[in-house]
Amino acid sequence: MAQQRVVVVGNGMVGHRFVAEVVEQGLAQRLHLTVLGEEPRPAYDRVHLSEWFGGRSADDLSLLPSRDFYAANGVDFRAGAKVAAIDRTARTVTCADGSVVVYDQLVLATGSRPFVPPLPGADLPGCLVYRTIEDLEAIKARASGRRIGVVVGGGLLGLEAANAIRQMGLETHVVEFAPRLMAVQIDDGGSAILRRKVEALGVRVHTSKNTQKIEALDGDRLAMRFADGASLETDLVLFSAGVRPRDELAKQSGLAMGTRGGIAVDDACRTSDPAVFAIGECAAHKDRCYGLVAPGYRMAEVAVDHIAAASAPRTFTGADLSTKLKLLGVDVGSIGDAQGQTPGSHTVAFTDSVSEVYRRLVLSPDRKHLIGAILVGDGSLYGQLLTLFQNRIVLPEKVEGMITPQTGGGAKIGLKPSDLPDTAQICSCNNVSKGAIVGAIRDHKYTLVGDVISCTKAGTGCGSCKTLVKDLLHAELKAAGVEVTNHVCEHFKHSRQELYHLVRVHKITTFGELIARHGSGTGCDICKPAVASILASAWNEPVIGRKHAHLQDTNDRFLANLQRDGTYSVVPRCPGGEITPDQLIALGQVAKKYRLYSKITGGQRVDLFGARVEQLPAIWEELIAVGFESGHAYGKSLRTVKSCVGTDWCRYGVQDSVGLAVKMEHRYKGLRSPHKLKSACSGCARECAEAQGKDFGVIATEKGYNLYVCGNGGMKPQHGVLLAGDISEEQVLRYTDRFLMFYIRTADRLERTASWFNKLEGGIEYLRKVVIEDSLGICAELEAEMAHVVATYQDEWATAVKDPEMRKRFRTFINTDAPDPSIVMVPSRSQHRPAFWEEKERQLETVR
Amino acid sequence: MSTAAPAAIRWYHACRVEDIPPWCGVAALIAGRQIALIREGEGEDIHALGNFDPFSRAFVISRGIVGDLGGIPVVASPVYKQHFRLSDGVCVEDAQVSLPVYAVRIEHGDVLVQLSH
Numbered sequence: 001m002a003q004q005r006v007v008v009v010g011n012g013m014v015g016h017r018f019v020a021e022v023v024e025q026g027l028a029q030r031l032h033l034t035v036l037g038e039e040p041r042p043a044y045d046r047v048h049l050s051e052w053f054g055g056r057s058a059d060d061l062s063l064l065p066s067r068d069f070y071a072a073n074g075v076d077f078r079a080g081a082k083v084a085a086i087d088r089t090a091r092t093v094t095c096a097d098g099s100v101v102v103y104d105q106l107v108l109a110t111g112s113r114p115f116v117p118p119l120p121g122a123d124l125p126g127c128l129v130y131r132t133i134e135d136l137e138a139i140k141a142r143a144s145g146r147r148i149g150v151v152v153g154g155g156l157l158g159l160e161a162a163n164a165i166r167q168m169g170l171e172t173h174v175v176e177f178a179p180r181l182m183a184v185q186i187d188d189g190g191s192a193i194l195r196r197k198v199e200a201l202g203v204r205v206h207t208s209k210n211t212q213k214i215e216a217l218d219g220d221r222l223a224m225r226f227a228d229g230a231s232l233e234t235d236l237v238l239f240s241a242g243v244r245p246r247d248e249l250a251k252q253s254g255l256a257m258g259t260r261g262g263i264a265v266d267d268a269c270r271t272s273d274p275a276v277f278a279i280g281e282c283a284a285h286k287d288r289c290y291g292l293v294a295p296g297y298r299m300a301e302v303a304v305d306h307i308a309a310a311s312a313p314r315t316f317t318g319a320d321l322s323t324k325l326k327l328l329g330v331d332v333g334s335i336g337d338a339q340g341q342t343p344g345s346h347t348v349a350f351t352d353s354v355s356e357v358y359r360r361l362v363l364s365p366d367r368k369h370l371i372g373a374i375l376v377g378d379g380s381l382y383g384q385l386l387t388l389f390q391n392r393i394v395l396p397e398k399v400e401g402m403i404t405p406q407t408g409g410g411a412k413i414g415l416k417p418s419d420l421p422d423t424a425q426i427c428s429c430n431n432v433s434k435g436a437i438v439g440a441i442r443d444h445k446y447t448l449v450g451d452v453i454s455c456t457k458a459g460t461g462c463g464s465c466k467t468l469v470k471d472l473l474h475a476e477l478k479a480a481g482v483e484v485t486n487h488v489c490e491h492f493k494h495s496r497q498e499l500y501h502l503v504r505v506h507k508i509t510t511f512g513e514l515i516a517r518h519g520s521g522t523g524c525d526i527c528k529p530a531v532a533s534i535l536a537s538a539w540n541e542p543v544i545g546r547k548h549a550h551l552q553d554t555n556d557r558f559l560a561n562l563q564r565d566g567t568y569s570v571v572p573r574c575p576g577g578e579i580t581p582d583q584l585i586a587l588g589q590v591a592k593k594y595r596l597y598s599k600i601t602g603g604q605r606v607d608l609f610g611a612r613v614e615q616l617p618a619i620w621e622e623l624i625a626v627g628f629e630s631g632h633a634y635g636k637s638l639r640t641v642k643s644c645v646g647t648d649w650c651r652y653g654v655q656d657s658v659g660l661a662v663k664m665e666h667r668y669k670g671l672r673s674p675h676k677l678k679s680a681c682s683g684c685a686r687e688c689a690e691a692q693g694k695d696f697g698v699i700a701t702e703k704g705y706n707l708y709v710c711g712n713g714g715m716k717p718q719h720g721v722l723l724a725g726d727i728s729e730e731q732v733l734r735y736t737d738r739f740l741m742f743y744i745r746t747a748d749r750l751e752r753t754a755s756w757f758n759k760l761e762g763g764i765e766y767l768r769k770v771v772i773e774d775s776l777g778i779c780a781e782l783e784a785e786m787a788h789v790v791a792t793y794q795d796e797w798a799t800a801v802k803d804p805e806m807r808k809r810f811r812t813f814i815n816t817d818a819p820d821p822s823i824v825m826v827p828s829r830s831q832h833r834p835a836f837w838e839e840k841e842r843q844l845e846t847v848r
Numbered sequence: 849m850s851t852a853a854p855a856a857i858r859w860y861h862a863c864r865v866e867d868i869p870p871w872c873g874v875a876a877l878i879a880g881r882q883i884a885l886i887r888e889g890e891g892e893d894i895h896a897l898g899n900f901d902p903f904s905r906a907f908v909i910s911r912g913i914v915g916d917l918g919g920i921p922v923v924a925s926p927v928y929k930q931h932f933r934l935s936d937g938v939c940v941e942d943a944q945v946s947l948p949v950y951a952v953r954i955e956h957g958d959v960l961v962q963l964s965h
């Protein structure tokens with residue numbers, strides 16, 4: 001068959017998807033592609049365009065799998081080639097530079113352009129749009145050294161643009177014509193919460209504002225004049241008031257148009273001329289243009305099928321506009337008929353104005369199906385709701401339970417992967433069904449989520465389906481009888497929990513013994529520290545004793561935290577945050593003597609940075625002399641128990657929160673665990689110590705204490721859940737002993753209590769049964785194990801400085817006492833910091 | 849004992865074998881250069897590699913955990929955990945990157961390292 005000449009006009013996201021589909025289907029031999037793109041570079045990820053401001057370069061955003069992707073596949077790609085005319089009779093296109101290209105089939109993928117309202121002054125310098133990398137360069141240039149920026153349009157893109165302007169340090173305003181933000185996607189309730197959140201970030205929102213004109217002021221500033229007489233002075237105006245399809249070429253060549261613009265196409269994405277296709281934002285299917293990338297990708301695939309005359313071509317029958325975004329750090333999700341416009345539909349809504357979360361479900365008239373939803377403030381339910389919506393899954397009776405918080409935190413929908421039909425769409429960005437994912441897992445015998453994702457592409461768009469992909473994989477593996485490997489690493493075919501049991505049951509005390517009996521090889525940087533931690537939790541022998549030293553990560557090996565330049569930091573324990581004046585003085589003296597940078601940490605204590613290995617024992621000797629102990633800032637172990645002042649000083653305190661915090665810190669200090677442990681104790685419900693954000697935390701009540709567990713700050717903050725309320729101090733310690741040991745026994749390596757809890761079947765009820773009601777009959781054991789650790793505690797640093805054998809190991813060089821010449825400090829504010837590489841490179845080149 | 853070597857190449861005494869705990873590394877400063885001496889196992893199997901970690905740009909390789917990946921002996925950088933083969937210094941994660949490797953000889957428990965200038 002003769003090669004067909006296919007010309008693609010536009011090399012945006014969808015134009016590129018068309019080319020990629022041709023290549024992936026192995027059609028590049030049969031179809032000779034010429035791609036004419038107006039922009040100076042090949043296609044890039046417009047969806048993540050804003051990341052350019054965060055430092056992702058144009059190259060980083062490129063959609064091409066490799067630089068030579070087009071050339072390597074025989075595609076004639078021309079950048080900076082704007083098509084000026086189409087001659088449908090001669091079947092040619094003419095570019096602005098006069099060059100002419102002949103086609104057998106033509107694909108228009110010209111996208112849209114930002115809509116700039118026809119206002120007087122809208123073309124003044126400083127009035128800009130947000131669509132291409134060149135637009136962003138113009139915005140950056142204009143913003144530099146200026147103070148105020150206004151975004152016209154409070155929709156999705158407007159808020160995203162506002163964020164970009166805000167991050168450049170400008171005072172940011174959003175001007176919206178409608179009475180609320182994101183009028184198209186969300187309803188009043190959601191919009192109100194979104195507005196509060198956006199305003200809390202310092203963005204000023206002006207709704208119901210009709211801009212009438214823009215005037216130039218002196219010094220190239222601008223003034224916006226509104227219909228209500230108000231005005232706003234600014235340095236920059238960014239129009240984000242919607243987009244319009246770029247259909248001018250098609251119109252000039254006489255192709256049929258949609259009634260509201262856009263190039264009219266049928267279910268094959270064919271225009272009124274059978275040799276011409278239109279895909280992406282420029283196409284109008286059933287009079288509708290889609291401003292999202294997913295429908296465009298579907299169109300590209302459909303067009304390829306028809307152009308290549310595939311035996312069973314796919315068709316485009318419309319698309320769903322569900323979206324989930326993070327706008328200015330606020331999750332916003334909208335699914336299906338979010339506004340509840342379907343006649344007879346029902347609405348269930350939940351507003352929490354304290355944590356600023358809004359959720360709304362729209363149900364079918366018979367209440368059996370989800371037909372729409374809105375999420376603002378917390379988008380974690382999006383993936384599950386979308387699956388319910390797309391697959392028309394029959395809803396549970398008490399549907400409110402899905403969106404209201406239950407005891408024990410986040411709402412859960414009992415949606416098991418096995419409940420889904422094979423046709424269920426899992427990834428809507430890339431249109432991947434459950435069947436396709438399961439098929440790939442079975443065909444390739446995948447065991448890793450990453451492999452499934454790279455093979456099926458599910459999860460490579462917005463990412464919201466990744467959890468479902470993982471669930472599917474695990475369900476598949478389980479069904480196939482394959483153990484879902486939670487093996488620690490290649491040296492042990494056991495989970496951390498199993499290793500813990502082996503160590504205890506067989507009374508194993510060294511790594512060598514464990515690997516000889518239950519593992520293979522010599523170990524690695526994953527299993528060695530994990531086993532070291534297990535041995536320490538079980539037998540509590542000094543971690544840097546000769547038996548265990550080689551297992552430790554550098555932090556544990558030198559009982560200090562490694563910094564970027566190879567020096568270490570020193571963090572003495574300050575139980576409950578209490579510190580005496582003499583200790584403060586001693587800290588200052590030590591810091592001065594050894595020239596250590598000093599900082600108050602986020603954990604109510606002091607960190608001294610920049611100590612060289614050989615200085616550590618001497619520094620600690622001086623600290624120990626005034627009563628300090630190791631703060632274990634380096635270990636997977638208890639960090640701090642933060643406290644507030646409580647009844648001792650505070651007019652609201654109801655219990656001695658400092659006293660209890662100090663007691664808890666002493667009890668659990670040195671305890672090794674799968675990950676670090678943090679705790680806090682607050683003197684009343686005002687919660688100044690932030691106990692609900694800790695692995696275990698206590699809040700004083702009139703009657704005693706409330707004990708919360710499994711909270712987390714850090715990367716994924718999560719509130720703790722109430723394990724027991726109004727309990728005595730003695731109960732607090734007893735339940736905490738049991739809780740911690742149960743966690744240490746059963747958690748995976750490097751799994752904080754919060755993630756461990758999220759996987760715990762039965763949730764808080766189960767945990768209460770185990771820890772309070774002793775349903776497993778192990779509480780006595782757990783308490784005994786903790787008692788052993790408490791009784792055998794020794795301050796690691798005190799042990800280390802006294803033991804000449806251990807002390808010898810704190811040397812930078814084995815053959816000389818010379819200090820490390822690569823450590824170079826430079827002054828910074830009133831102290832100093834390690835020189836950056838560039839600052840010391842020349843000096844060090846020779847010694848590398 | 850020492851064999852005649854070209855003037856630019858020399859064997860340097862670094863330390864005693866027992867100065868390096870089994871399965872551990874220590875650093876030595878030899879002729880202005882930082883060398884990581886790594887003891888694979890409990891015996892006299894000692895490797896000398898550059899102490900400079902090209903990923904973190906800190907001189908810390910000697911403080912990494914020693915073990916194996918798929919049976920190949922490696923040391924893991926203590927900073928970002930890339931693995932380097934003890935035999936030739938090549939990085940497992942990125943074969944373009946490698947640490948310099950120096951010849952080692954053990955004489956009556958003394959660790960000697962060969963450096964060229």
Ligand code: SRM
Nearest residue numbers: 561569600601602603605607633639712713714715716752
């Ligand atoms: C020093 C300090 C920052 C400061 O100057 O304030 C700090 C410094 C480090 N943090 Fe942190 N964190 C510090 C308080 C916190 C807090 C606040 C708190 O504890 O109240 C948090 C959030 C609370 C939480 O963990 O739930 C925090 C969340 C993290 C995380 C994220 C943990 C998570 O589960 O998401 C990491 C990474 C990790 O552990 O894997 C981390 C890791 C680190 C490491 C160890 C990173 C590293 O490997 O180099 C830093 C080295 C410390 C050093 O060299 O001494 N740091 N870090 C704070 C020490 C507190 C202390 O006295 O011990």
Ligand SMILES: Cc1cc2nc3c(=O)[nH]c(=O)nc-3n(C[C@H](O)[C@H](O)[C@H](O)COP(=O)(O)OP(=O)(O)OC[C@H]3O[C@@H](n4cnc5c(N)ncnc54)[C@H](O)[C@@H]3O)c2cc1C
Nearest residue numbers: 010012013014015038046082083110111280281291292293
């Ligand atoms: C900041 C931003 C954030 C976004 N976020 C999301 C999101 O989160 N989710 C989502 O689904 N969508 C999002 N979008 C929309 C998404 O980027 C578009 O839906 C998608 O890019 C459409 O692809 P397209 O190929 O149809 O159009 P485009 O990507 O615009 O590509 C069209 C290309 O054709 C070129 N062209 C036009 N006319 C000619 C001509 N005559 N000759 C030659 N070349 C021509 C243009 O220069 C352009 O390069 C976002 C858009 C922006 C700007």
Ligand code: SF4
Nearest residue numbers: 644650653683684688
């Ligand atoms: S938590 Fe309560 S007792 Fe503690 S400082 Fe705050 S108000 Fe005072």
Ligand code: FES
Nearest residue numbers: 427429461462463
């Ligand atoms: S749904 Fe967006 S990546 Fe899968």
